[in-house]
Every structure is written in C-alpha cells, then in structure tokens.
Amino acid sequence: MSLENKVMDARTKILNRLHQAKIKQPLYSITDNKDKNNKTIDKSNSSVITNPGHKVKLLIEQLEKAHAHVVLGGAYDCQQQLLTFLNQQKVNCLLTGDPIPENINHILTTTSPLTAPFPRTIKPYAQPIEQWKNHLFDEGNAAITNCLAAIADTGTLVLLPSPIEPRTLSLVPPIHIVVLYTQQIVQSFDALLNHTCWPSVMPSNIVFISGPSKTADIQQTLAYGAHGPKVLAVFIIDDTKNE
Amino acid sequence: MPSSPFEMKASSVLQNEELQHSYRNAMDYLIKRRQQQFNDPLEWQTLRQKGTSIKTAALNDLPQLLLQLEAKLINNGIQVHWAETPDEANILITRLIKETTSSNPDLSPAPVVKGKTMVSEEIHLNQYLAQQGIPCLETDMGEFIVQLAKETPSHIIMPAIHKNKAEIAQLFKEHISGIYQDDVDILIQQARQYLRQCFENATVGISGVNFAVAETGTLVLVENEGNGRMSTTLPQTHIALMGIEKVIASLTDLPPLLSLLTRSATGQSITTYINMISGPRRKGEKDGPEKVHVILLDNGRSKLWQDASLRDTLRCIRCGACMNHCPVYSRVGGHSYGTTYPGPIGKILAPQLETQDNAADLPFASSLCGACGEVCPVNIPIPQLLLRWRQEATQQYQTNHCNHTTIPQQPTPITGLKYSRGQHLIWKTWSWINCHPKLYYFMTYLVTKWRILLPRQLGGWTLYRTPPRPASSTLHQRLKNK
Numbered sequence: 021m022s023l024e025n026k027v028m029d030a031r032t033k034i035l036n037r038l039h040q041a042k043i044k045q046p047l048y049s050i051t052d053n054k055d056k057n058n059k060t061i062d063k064s065n066s067s068v069i070t071n072p073g074h075k076v077k078l079l080i081e082q083l084e085k086a087h088a089h090v091v092l093g094g095a096y097d098c099q100q101q102l103l104t105f106l107n108q109q110k111v112n113c114l115l116t117g118d119p120i121p122e123n124i125n126h127i128l129t130t131t132s133p134l135t136a137p138f139p140r141t142i143k144p145y146a147q148p149i150e151q152w153k154n155h156l157f158d159e160g161n162a163a164i165t166n167c168l169a170a171i172a173d174t175g176t177l178v179l180l181p182s183p184i185e186p187r188t189l190s191l192v193p194p195i196h197i198v199v200l201y202t203q204q205i206v207q208s209f210d211a212l213l214n215h216t217c218w219p220s221v222m223p224s225n226i227v228f229i230s231g232p233s234k235t236a237d238i239q240q241t242l243a244y245g246a247h248g249p250k251v252l253a254v255f256i257i258d259d260t261k262n263e
Numbered sequence: 264m265p266s267s268p269f270e271m272k273a274s275s276v277l278q279n280e281e282l283q284h285s286y287r288n289a290m291d292y293l294i295k296r297r298q299q300q301f302n303d304p305l306e307w308q309t310l311r312q313k314g315t316s317i318k319t320a321a322l323n324d325l326p327q328l329l330l331q332l333e334a335k336l337i338n339n340g341i342q343v344h345w346a347e348t349p350d351e352a353n354i355l356i357t358r359l360i361k362e363t364t365s366s367n368p369d370l371s372p373a374p375v376v377k378g379k380t381m382v383s384e385e386i387h388l389n390q391y392l393a394q395q396g397i398p399c400l401e402t403d404m405g406e407f408i409v410q411l412a413k414e415t416p417s418h419i420i421m422p423a424i425h426k427n428k429a430e431i432a433q434l435f436k437e438h439i440s441g442i443y444q445d446d447v448d449i450l451i452q453q454a455r456q457y458l459r460q461c462f463e464n465a466t467v468g469i470s471g472v473n474f475a476v477a478e479t480g481t482l483v484l485v486e487n488e489g490n491g492r493m494s495t496t497l498p499q500t501h502i503a504l505m506g507i508e509k510v511i512a513s514l515t516d517l518p519p520l521l522s523l524l525t526r527s528a529t530g531q532s533i534t535t536y537i538n539m540i541s542g543p544r545r546k547g548e549k550d551g552p553e554k555v556h557v558i559l560l561d562n563g564r565s566k567l568w569q570d571a572s573l574r575d576t577l578r579c580i581r582c583g584a585c586m587n588h589c590p591v592y593s594r595v596g597g598h599s600y601g602t603t604y605p606g607p608i609g610k611i612l613a614p615q616l617e618t619q620d621n622a623a624d625l626p627f628a629s630s631l632c633g634a635c636g637e638v639c640p641v642n643i644p645i646p647q648l649l650l651r652w653r654q655e656a657t658q659q660y661q662t663n664h665c666n667h668t669t670i671p672q673q674p675t676p677i678t679g680l681k682y683s684r685g686q687h688l689i690w691k692t693w694s695w696i697n698c699h700p701k702l703y704y705f706m707t708y709l710v711t712k713w714r715i716l717l718p719r720q721l722g723g724w725t726l727y728r729t730p731p732r733p734a735s736s737t738l739h740q741r742l743k744n745k
Contacts, residue, residue, distance in 0.1 A: 029347075030345040030346055030347040030348075030351055030561070031345035033347055034345055034347055034507065034559075034561045034565055035326055035329070035330075037561075037565040037566070037568075037569065038325055038326040038329070038565055038568060039326055040569065041568065041569040043569075043571045043574065044323045045319050045322070045323060045571070045574065045575075046319075047316045047319050047320055048312040048315055048316045048319075082532070086535070145549060147549065148549045148550070149497070149549055149550040152549070153463060157459065157463055173532070174532045174533040175532075175533075176533055176537075181548075181551075182548075183547040183548050183549060186548065186549040186550040186551075187492075187496045187550050187551055188496055188497070188550045191489060191492050191493065191496065208518065209517070209518040209521070210515070210518050213514055213515055213518070222339075222479045222480070222481055222539070222541035222542075223541065224339075224540070224541055224542040224543065224544065224545050224548065224551055225496075225538070225539065225540055225541070225551060226539040226541075227492070227536060227537070227538055227539070228533070228536065228537035228538075228539075229535065229536060230533045230534070230535055230536075231535050232535070233487070233488055233489040233535055233536075234487050234488070234535055235404045235405075235451060235487060235488045236421070236487075236529075237403070237404035237405035237408065237421060237422070237423055238404070238408075238423070238428055238431055238447045238450055238451065239285075239288075239426075239427055239428045239431075239447070240288070240289055240292045240421075241428070241447040243447050243448050243450075243451040245451070245452070245455065246404055246451055246455060246487070246488035246489060246490070247402070247455060247458065247459075247462075247488045247489035247490040247492075247493055248488070248489025248492065248493075248535070248536070249489075
C-alpha cells in the first residue's frame with residue numbers, strides 16, 4: 021500500500037471514530053453569571069470607556085511595562101524624536117518597506133535642521149528575501165514600519181505584513197520602529213475584530229507585537245532580544261487635533 | 264521502598280537539593296505571576312466559563328470543525344495531512360522534508376529548525392529524524408538548552424526549568440562559546456547569534472499550533488522569543504503539527520482563549536508575539552514560506568473524545584498552570600513522570616497518548632488536593648478524571664458487570680493493569696460488611712475492643728507516621744450513652 025493510501029486511511033479512520041459517538045456536552049450559560057449588583061464583569065474595560073485620551077494613556081502604560089520605547093506627540097515632535105532616537109541607537113542603515121510608504125517617506129525626508137547628523141542609509145525592501153538576506157540580516161540595524169491598529173488593553177501593535185512591508189521587516193533587524201496614529205488605537209482585541217480596519221479576508225499573515233522579543237528560560241531571568249528585535253520603539257502621532 | 268519507575272525517579276529527585284530548589288523557585292515565580300493576573304475572582308470566573316464553553320462547543324462539533332478547517336486551509340493554499348499514530352506523522356514529516364530538499368539539489372543537507380511544540384515531543388520527532396540522518400534544531404531558548412543537554416523538557420511552558428544558570432553556562436561553554444560565563448544576557452545573546460545563522464540557512468521549519476480557526480483557516484501561534492516567527496517565516500517550507508483538539512470555530516473565540524492561556528501560563532496579559540498564519544507566500548509577497556503543510560494528529564485523542572467524561576481532557580490549552588500548582592509536580596519534577604506531558608494533565612493524557620507502562624501508575628501519584636482543577640482555565644475536572652483512571656486501572660479486565668455506568672465497555676490501554684486479586688477481595692469484603700448492619704456493629708465492636716492488637720508496622724504508612732489507632736468506643740456508642 022502506498023503512503024498516500026495509508027494517509028487517506030488515517031483521515032477516514034479518525035473521522036469515522038469521531039462520527040461514531042454522538043455525545044454532546046452541556047455548555048455553561050454565561051449570561052447567568054452576573055454579580056448581585058448587576059455590575060459588568062469584563063476586565064477588558066471595553067464597556068467602560070471610549071475616551072480616546074484614556075486609550076492612548078493605557079496603551080503607552082502597557083507598552084512601557086513591556087519594555088518598549090514610546091513617544092507621543094504631533095507629527096513634527098515625533099519626527100524630531102525619531103531623529104534623536106536613531107542617533108542615540110547609532111542606526112546607520114534603516115530598512116523600510118518598498119516603495120517607502122508615503123507617511124514614512126514624509127517623516128524621513130522632510131528637511132529639518134536636525135536631518136542627517138551622521139551618515140545614514142535608507143534601504144527599501146526591494147527584492148524577495150532570497151536575494152535580500154544579507155541586507156536584512158547583516159546590514160540593516162533598524163527597520164521602520166506602519167501598523168494596522170493598536171490594542172490599548174494589552175499594549176499590542178497589530179501588523180499586517182504585505183508585499184510592501186514583508187513579514188521579516190518587523191522581525192529580523194535588532195531595532196523595530198513602528199509609526200502609529202492615535203486614531204488607530206482600539207480598546208480591546210474584541211473591538212478590533214469588529215473594527216472596519218480588520219480585513220474581511222484573512223491575509224497570509226497578521227502579527228500582534230507587544231514588546232521587544234524576550235525570554236525567561238534561564239532561571240526565570242528576563243532577557244530581551246531573544247530572537248526578534250531587542251528594541252521596540254513606537255512613535256504615536258497624535259492626529260486627533262487636526263480634525 | 265520505591266518500586267515503580269515513577270517512584271524510583273521521584274525519590275532520587277526528592278533527595279537532590281539543587282533540583283528541589285530550582286523547582287520551588289520556578290513554581291513560586293509562576294504561581295505569583297498568575298495570581299497577579301487573576302486578582303478579581305468574578306472576572307476570572309466569567310472568563311473561565313467563557314473559555315470552557317468555547318472549547319466544549321468546539322469539541323461537540325469536532326468532526327464538522329475539522330472538515331471545515333481542512334477545506335479552508337486547502338482554500339488558503341495550505342496542504343493538509345492526517346496522521347493517526349506518531350509513526351504516521353513521523354513518516355509524513357520526513358517525506359515532506361525530503362521533498363523540499365530534493366527540489367533544491369544545490370542545498371547541503373537540509374537544516375531543519377523547530378519552534379517549541381509539545382506535540383513533536385509526543386511523537387519523538389527529533390529522535391526519528393536523527394535516525395533518518397536529518398538533524399533537527401530546537402530554537403526556543405529553553406528547548407535549545409534541553410537539546411544541548413540531550414534531555415527532554417521538564418515543563419511544557421518552561422522546558423529548562425530544572426537547570427540552573429551555572430549548568431546552562433557550562434553547556435554553552437562546551438557547545439557554543441568555549442568560554443565559561445554566567446551572565447544571562449550574554450548567554451542569550453550567544454544563543455541568538457548561533458541560532459540566527461541556522462535560521463538564515465534553514466529550508467524547513469517545523470512548528471506547533473496553539474489554536475486553529477476553522478472559519479478562516481488560520482493557524483495561531485503564541486510566543487515571546489520570536490523563534491516561532493523565524494521558523495515559520497524564513498524557511499521555504501513550513502510544517503505545522505497539531506493535535507486534532509486544537510481546532511476552534513471562529514476568530515471571535517480567540518480573545519478569551521488567548522487571555523486565559525497567556526495569563527495562566529506565564530502571568531502575562533499577552534505574549535510578545537501572536538502570529539496568525541493563513542497561507543503561504545502569496546503572489547507579490549517577498550517573504551514567507553512557499554509551502555505550508557498542516558498535519559492533524561490523532562494519537563489517542565479521538566478515543567478520549569468518544570468517552571463523555573474523558574473528553575473533558577481535550578479542552579486543555581496547555582498552559583501548565585496545573586503543574587505549577589501541583590504539590591507532587593513541584594517536588595518530584597517533570598522528568599519523574601517519564602511521559603511527554605508531566606504533572607496533573609500528563610497523568611490524565613498519558614493513558615491514551617503514551618505507550619509507557621507506567622501510565623497506569625501515574626493517576627495514583629496524586630494527593631487529590633484539587634489545586635489542579637481549581638486553577639485550570641478551562642475547568643477540566645482533573646481530580647475526578649484521576650479517580651476515573653484509577654478505577655479504570657484497578658478494575659478487572661473485561662468484566663462488564665461493574666455497577667459504575669461511567670466505565671465504558673471498551674477497555675482502555677491501562678484497564679486492569681493495576682488489578683490486584685487481594686485488594687479486590689478486601690474491598691468486596693468491606694462493602695459486604697458495610698451492607699449488613701448487624702455484621703457492621705459486630706465488626707466495629709471487635710475493632711474497638713481489640714484495638715491494642717493493631718500491628719505497629721504498617722508498611723509505607725508507618726515509615727514516616729505513627730500507626731493509626733481506633734478509638735475505644737464507636738461514635739454510635741458514644742451518642743447512645745450521651
């Protein structure tokens with residue numbers, strides 16, 4: 021018997037066994053579980069507030085707890101802070117999506133007195149990874165990407181990799197910089213699933229990122245930069261004032 | 264005196280102060296972190312009920328959901344395979360690895376990188392691949408350490424929990440750096456550098472799956488380190504191995520389950536990375552695997568599923584909270600069990616999932632304190648299931664005249680393994696005496712009168728305790744005389 025047949029057999033055998041038993045287990049009824057005062061009992065605070073200021077504050081608090089570097093400000097502020105950050109971290113080769121997303125291009129190229137205090141290359145992810153591995157692994161010491169949304173409750177950035185900004189851009193370089201706008205912040209994962217920004221058809225990959233890569237596998241001692249980025253920097257541009 | 268393999272291993276761990284210290288510290292750390300997450304009992308209860316309902320409902324619809332998942336995955340360009348036994352899964356994986364390498368003859372022997380997956384431990388994949396001449400590298404820091412030491416994981420979430428810093432530093436000196444140093448940050452950086460090269464050249468990546476969403480055909484992987492993302496993104500082929508019980512109905516089931524998992528496991532409100540994979544590299548994309556394979560493994564799960572009460576075991580989301588809170592696990596450690604999954608959940612999985620003989624001993628290695636059941640995020644009645652397996656092991660093989668309706672007609676792999684004629688006779692006599700009041704009074708009269716004759720040595724009991732002595736009069740007598 022060929023292996024294929026054997027494997028087909030496995031499928032049939034497993035499903036047959038599952039079709040044999042007709043046991044249904046009872047489910048809890050969740051609606052019964054309210055306390056005496058009929059208080060809502062969701063820690064995620066989803067129903068509590070929709071104050072945008074609160075969401076931003078919570079997001080920053082959670083991200084900083086997870087050891088992320090967070091900056092909040094107007095577009096110009098963020099641009100200045102980003103330059104300072106790049107200098108501090110001695111970034112001399114910054115990887116970006118290809119073509120460079122318009123907003124990021126704007127941040128990086130707008131002339132200001134602080135631009136380029138030291139030589140810095142900007143390298144867009146121009147080729148498939150097979151031809152681009154050395155740029156990704158050896159040259160780029162930071163990457164900058166956009167994100168789809170952010171979840172305030174858990175301090176999570178939601179990234180939707182695409183042909184422009186591939187999966188590895190947010191994974192391989194030791195520093196990952198994310199540009200986020202305050203209007204992109206949602207309260208909870210539940211809220212995100214109901215938000216208009218959530219794709220109707222699942223893309224090949226969606227990643228939730230809640231801090232720099234870390235591990236506590238050696239004697240419960242927390243160490244950052246296990247396999248992914250050692251530093252996660254989030255620049256939150258306040259776009260509520262413009263309305 | 265210890266007799267079973269479990270007892271022998273356990274007693275050596277109990278005498279090892281270093282290990283006792285490692286486990287105690289690690290358990291205290293994990294217990295405290297979990298406690299901080301669930302400080303609101305009402306919120307915990309609600310979330311737990313939600314999670315339990317979702318998993319129960321998914322198991323109720325298991326056959327339909329598996330078919331839906333299969334169809335969606337195929338639709339997304341992912342190839343689906345089924346394996347009934349560990350052997351079948353191993354053969355399949357080997358074939359898939361060879362297919363990838365033979366299509367690229369210029370590649371030297373295919374390095375295979377693996378993200379943390381307990382199912383691969385369950386099928387002993389590393390050993391099998393090694394026999395086929397295919398080296399498979401563990402990339403999770405804990406698993407990497409365990410692999411260097413040629414051991415197996417001692418905990419399902421923190422595999423190297425039994426090793427201290429000095430031992431790990433020594434391992435790294437021997438295998439990676441050549442120089443002894445025990446700074447944790449530097450150790451991690453050494454492993455990072457070493458494993459990065461492997462990621463860069465790997466052609467096949469193997470991973471587990473935390474949740475598989477039937478509605479969208481999405482594989483959800485949870486991790487902190489990024490090695491899971493590396494293993495599933497960089498190699499040309501990604502092979503995801505999952506137990507059939509990992510399927511859930513829809514994306515909206517994810518928020519409560521993820522919250523329960525990460526908070527119970529490591530006390531984090533969320534892990535660093537949640538990776539949702541719904542297909543291989545699509546047209547125009549510049550990275551991601553060209554091929555994604557999913558292997559749906561049964562290995563005894565469908566048998567657990569067929570039994571109304573044992574099915575509860577399959578709700579498990581592998582958070583490890585039951586072992587963290589177990590007074591037995593925290594003292595005897597993960598390796599004493601001799602099974603892939605240690606601790607309370609391991610004891611109730613082993614009888615169907617493992618081939619080891621000691622599977623029948625494990626349900627007895629419990630004080631039945633109930634801690635595992637209390638902390639379980641999906642409310643698995645572990646203590647009751649331990650009792651159920653004890654019954655299963657001690658009942659006489661192929662006798663169906665038992666009064667307990669819960670015991671199925673079909674014997675399980677451990678049915679009757681612990682049956683003892685003597686014990687059976689004692690219990691029969693005991694129940695017979697208790698069913699006859701006159702005899703019962705006569706016996707209790709004898710016991711109270713002759714209590715002085717009770718032997719001073721009562722086997723294992725009196726090794727560490729004074730012998731119990733019956734009272735001079737029974738409760739019935741005392742109440743009567745009042």
